[in-house]
Amino acid sequence: MAELDITRPEVILFLNEAYEKEKRLRSYWVSKHKAQIQLAATLTREPTHYYEQDVTKHAMIEGMATITRDHKVSIRNRRKIPIRDAKSIPGIERLRHEHSLINLGVGNAKEDPRLARPDTDLSPDPVMRPIDPKTLKIFFKPKPHFGREKYLNARAKIQPEKKYYLPECVSWDHGWRMCDSKKPGKAMYGRNWILQKTLRNRVGPARDPDHYKIPTSSGYEKC
Template sequence: MSKAQRTAMGDYWAKTIEKEAALRSMWFRKNEARLNENANKLISSRAVPEEVKEKIKKNRIEAFQQIKKFPRIKTEDTVIDFEGNLQDIMRPVNPEITKLIYTGHNKDGRENYLRERVKLIPEKRFYFPECTSWDHGWKQWHRMKDNRTLGFGRQQIIKASFYRRRGVERDPEWYKEPAHINPTFCNMCR
């Protein structure tokens, strides 16, 4: 499309919009009195009588008074022991685990320390949840005893869910090749 055609189409579109706006405003001016009259009728018919309001209010008050009340469930029975400084977030590390940092060559000590440290659940490593994302599973480990822990959270999700362990399999027994239509073969002739 050339530049002249685009300009012509843009002009046509602008004129169409202006024409539609003029028609709308003309229709509104012509029917304004009727619209105002209908709007005022609806407002008066929508008013709720005072006796109906009082009846609804009375029913709601009765409903709230008859609600069955339950005692508040206590979520945490024990108070957290906080023997550290107010600025401490992490509990003290076991000295035996700390010694792992200095044993081994180069990175081996650090890796051994982290491997042992990650085996502890967060409640045993920290006094309280450090960020809001920890609130979801905090104090839930008694339910997760059966799950095995993974070192540093590494998993092969795609391999387990996408690839097949046994390779490419045969087609299922119920699968059949589609019928081939042959001009020399007629199903009706049999």
């Protein structure tokens, strides 16, 4: 891994945030274990009456399990080459055939050059989609208007399917590619808030429709 160039502005901002985070974690740990630290510093705890041979005995007991593991016979057995049926596995060059992100229709080699690989390349496909350069610039700008928190807030507003190629956990199954689904229509026999609609409309309560009336039976009155 190449060494970081500490003269670059974005590296300096990253190191400053890392140092601040480490300082907060150390101060939190000291405040949380303040009582134990004071107890260890005052030396008022009860004596354990341990001697040097007791410490050596404890270390020897813990190391007894490694004697069998690190014995010369065990080392010789581990160095033996296992017997294999064949020197190579046939069909390994077609292992990625029709199973890559491009074949599944999830990724595009023009948008992500990392996907443009031959079928003989067995390295795993990338998990995350390429980050927008405009969003990535937020991470390297100075605080407080930019920085790590602003970058995470901007990334949180992006849909998961636009950040990752495939769901990475079970909780992502609910709502994954929700934009592809249609909005459910109004239920035909759903519950209607008739009283609320009539009292809050601009004309006030209206009379019942004609189909609410009691049906009249045909008789001499209609003759």
